[in-house]
Amino acid sequence: MRRIALATAEHVRAAGLDDDLAPAVAALDARGADVAVEVWDDASVQWGAFDLVVVRSTWDYLDRRADWLDWASRVPRLLNPPEVLRWSTDKRYLDDLARRGVPVVPTAWDPATVDDLPVSPAGQWVVKPSVSAGSRDTGRWSDPAEALRHARALTDGGRTAMVQPYVASVDEAGETALLHFAGAFSHAVRKAALLRPDEGTDVERFSREDLRGATAGEAELDLARRALAAAGEALEGADLLYARVDVVQADGGPLLLELELAEPSLFLPHGEGAADRFADAVLAAVG
CATH class of the missing domain: 3.30.470.20 (ATP-grasp fold, B domain)
Structure with missing residues (x-):
C-alpha cells in the first residue's frame, strides 16, 4: 500500500478551505492508497515515512516563504519539487x-515613473507584489499615479512590484x-x-x-x-x-x-473525472 501525504496549512485544514482535499483523498482511497492530510510546518510529521508528499494548500507560506522553501528542501519525494516551488512562487x-x-501579459517591474508603466488599452493597471497569491496586496487602478503609488509602497517595503495592464475582456x-x-x-x-x-x-x-x-x-x-x-x-x-x-x-x-x-x-469538483485523473497521476509518480 502506497503512503501519500497531502501537505496543507493548519488554518486551511481546520476551516475546510481547500475544496480539492476531499475529492483527492476519496479518489486515492479508492485506489488503495493510504492517504494523510498533514500540515507542512508540523514538526511531529515524519515526512520520510511517505512514499510521496504532494504540496497542496500550504497557503500560509507567503509571510514565511524562506521557511517554507527550507522545509521543501528537506522533504524527500516531494512534488512539485523544491526547485519548481522556488521558481514559480516569484512571478518574475x-x-x-x-x-x-x-x-504573456506585459509586465513592468518596480516602475518609478509613468513612462515605466506598460501600455494599457483599457486605461487601467493591476499592481501586486511578485510573490503573492489570492489577490493579496493587489489593486486595479485607473489613475497611473495611484498605480505608481501602490508600486512604490511595495518596493519601499522591500518587495518587488509588478504592474500589468488590465485586460478588459x-x-x-x-x-x-x-x-x-x-x-x-x-x-x-x-x-x-x-x-x-x-x-x-x-x-x-x-x-x-x-x-x-x-x-x-x-x-x-x-x-x-x-x-x-x-x-x-x-x-x-x-x-x-x-x-x-x-x-x-x-x-x-x-x-x-x-x-x-x-x-x-x-x-477538482469542477471537472468531471478530474479527481480520478489527479489520483492516477499521483500514483504513477510513486511508481
Whole structure:
C-alpha cells in the first residue's frame, strides 16, 4: 500500500478551505492508497515515512516563504519539487517564459515613473507584489499615479512590484484556468473577475469567487502547451505533477497571466473525472 501525504496549512485544514482535499483523498482511497492530510510546518510529521508528499494548500507560506522553501528542501519525494516551488512562487518567472517565446501579459517591474508603466488599452493597471497569491496586496487602478503609488509602497517595503495592464475582456469573459496532471490536460475552469477598479487592496474578495467548468479553446490549449514546454526548459526538465495555466483573452489572442506550479487550487469538483485523473497521476509518480 502506497503512503501519500497531502501537505496543507493548519488554518486551511481546520476551516475546510481547500475544496480539492476531499475529492483527492476519496479518489486515492479508492485506489488503495493510504492517504494523510498533514500540515507542512508540523514538526511531529515524519515526512520520510511517505512514499510521496504532494504540496497542496500550504497557503500560509507567503509571510514565511524562506521557511517554507527550507522545509521543501528537506522533504524527500516531494512534488512539485523544491526547485519548481522556488521558481514559480516569484512571478518574475514570467520574464523567463517571455524570453522563450510565450505570449504573456506585459509586465513592468518596480516602475518609478509613468513612462515605466506598460501600455494599457483599457486605461487601467493591476499592481501586486511578485510573490503573492489570492489577490493579496493587489489593486486595479485607473489613475497611473495611484498605480505608481501602490508600486512604490511595495518596493519601499522591500518587495518587488509588478504592474500589468488590465485586460478588459476579463470583466465579461473572466480568466480560463487550464489544469494539467503529469503534463496531460485534465479540465478547464472559467474564473470570473475579482478585481474592481480603484477599490484599493484591503478588500475581502473570496465571496466574489465564481467558478464554472469550461471548454478550453484550441488557442488556449496551444498556449498552455507552449508555457509548459518553456517552463520545462527553464527548470531543466523538473517533474511536474500538476500545473495550472491561467489565460486571458486579448485582441491578438490568448495571453498567459500566470503559471501556477506551487500550491494552486486544482478545481477538482469542477471537472468531471478530474479527481480520478489527479489520483492516477499521483500514483504513477510513486511508481
